[in-house]
Amino acid sequence: MLKTIEGVYRGGQIELAEIPHNIREETYVIITFFESSDVDLRTRHIDKTSAAEDLRAHLTTIDLRTRGIDKAQAADLRARLATFTEDWENQEMSIYDNYIERTSNR
Structure with a gap:
């Protein structure tokens, strides 16, 4: 949120x-x-x-090295997260914007 x-x-x-x-x-x-x-x-x-x-x-x-992430780990993360990019940026995903706020009153 x-x-x-x-x-x-x-x-x-x-x-x-x-x-x-x-x-x-x-x-x-x-x-x-x-x-x-x-x-x-x-x-x-x-x-x-x-x-x-x-x-x-x-x-x-963001300096990933200060967070303990080296170049190989960063490349691995980037490759694994790339599969979510298209879905995450899809207009239909806006349904999840403020999800907790919208559902907390139920």
């Missing part, structure tokens, strides 16, 4: 714009810092295209 909440980094802490609901304590989070040029602070509008490009650039450069 992915949930997005806006906030501001101030004094070494993240101040959230709202309190998240239905989130377990100690849930893992990833914080993305936007360049001030990507955000109009008066309207809180985020230039999502620019921000997404920045995020994509950072996400595609």
Whole structure:
């Protein structure tokens, strides 16, 4: 499940714009810092295209060696996961987006 909440980094802490609901304590989070040029602070509008490009650039450069994965292991993983790529990117897979969130109220 992915949930997005806006906030501001101030004094070494993240101040959230709202309190998240239905989130377990100690849930893992990833914080993305936007360049001030990507955000109009008066309207809180985020230039999502620019921000997404920045995020994509950072996400595609992962040093696998720091995670204990050598070139041979990376090649093996890439080959084994390639079989899922077409299915995973299929439009019909969007049914699984927010699956836990949608089914938790049942």
